[in-house]
Amino acid sequence: MNVEAFDGKRVFLVLGTSTGGVGAHVASLAEGLAAADARVTVCGPAATEELFGFTAKGARFVPVEISAGLDPVTDARATRRLRKALRGPGGSTAVDLVHAHGMRAGLIARAARPVGVPLVVTWHNVLMATGTKGRVLGAAETLVARGADMSLCVSDDLVARVLRLGGQDVRFAPIPAPPLPPATRTAAEVRAELQAGDRPLVLAIGRLHPQKGHDVLIDAAAALADRDPKPLFLIAGEGPQREELTERVNRTGAPVRLLGHRADIADLLAAADIVASTSEWEGYPLFAQEALRSGTPLVATRVGGVPAVTGDAALLVPAGDAAAVTAAVGKLLDDPAERERLAKTGLAKGATLPTVEDGLAQVRAVYRELTGA
Structure with missing residues (x-):
């Protein structure tokens, strides 16, 4: 340096x-x-x-x-x-x-x-x-x-x-965001660990805290549970809401796994089909920068500094609106061309970030x- x-x-x-x-x-x-x-x-x-x-x-x-x-x-x-x-x-x-x-x-x-x-x-x-x-x-x-x-x-x-x-x-x-280390496993190897089969993977990264709005993501996942194949939502992070969020997953039957703290974020990003964030507020979020730089399509709430990070390289939705998250994630799952567009614009936007x-x-x-x- x-x-x-x-x-x-x-x-x-x-x-x-x-x-x-x-x-x-x-x-x-x-x-x-x-x-x-x-x-x-x-x-x-x-x-x-x-x-x-x-x-x-x-x-x-x-x-x-x-x-x-x-x-x-x-x-x-x-x-x-x-x-x-x-x-x-x-x-x-x-x-x-x-x-x-x-x-x-x-x-x-x-x-x-x-x-x-x-x-x-x-x-x-x-x-x-x-x-x-x-x-x-x-x-x-x-x-x-x-x-x-x-x-x-x-x-x-x-x-x-x-x-x-x-x-x-x-x-x-x-x-x-500091550069992530290179992925150490293939997407297929990560999917095998998760026993995900051919299910679409939707990844959220963030501590289990009310600010992160994971309850909204769980509700959106529950609304998408009838799709075939059923998407699998992964939340990587730990925090004080674990018990509460686990209860919500069990009560709603949402296809969500709480992964806890993970050191293999690069591996998870490489395997994910979509990254989703339902935070009530974010500053200059690391997860958004990491998603853009990895070329993983991003759905995020239009809060705080998120629009400044993503520009038009993500689908932005209102905070607290599970229906809007459901619609945005569903749209990307149904539209490979839109996922490809967001992947390309994300990489381009990521290259311009500080x-x-x-x-x-x-x-x-x-x-x-x-x-x-």
């Missing part, structure tokens, strides 16, 4: 709980910054190091248990832990810049950072909570937006939101601007 040297600048990357895109982005960023001679420390839950291997990317790792939800006791403990990590011997400052990923990490970093140290916050998700919880989280969002020296937002709607919250310097910063090097260059420029390096 051709990068300008950072001459030992001390950069702390802070993240909360993650099993997907945020952690993968931080790992990619840590690797690129370390290659540019930055002294990179990643602070986050111990489970993120196990999953993403930040130390193997050239970073130091300090466990800081930042919870997924607001918890005064846990937050106070995390703040103290991060503050200690950011201090050197005798209380001296051991950091040149703090870059937090997500609102929860931003809240802890805002409280812990030494005076005068620049704080960058990347906003990966929109706040979807309502009621009392929504008001509390909204107040926390405002603190983070106004406390950050710079906010990087993964979609245009997030840029507008952070500006409304009072963000000082707010910029669009797409997060490129690369990991592009994303790293933007972040490096931000760091230099804030540190004067």
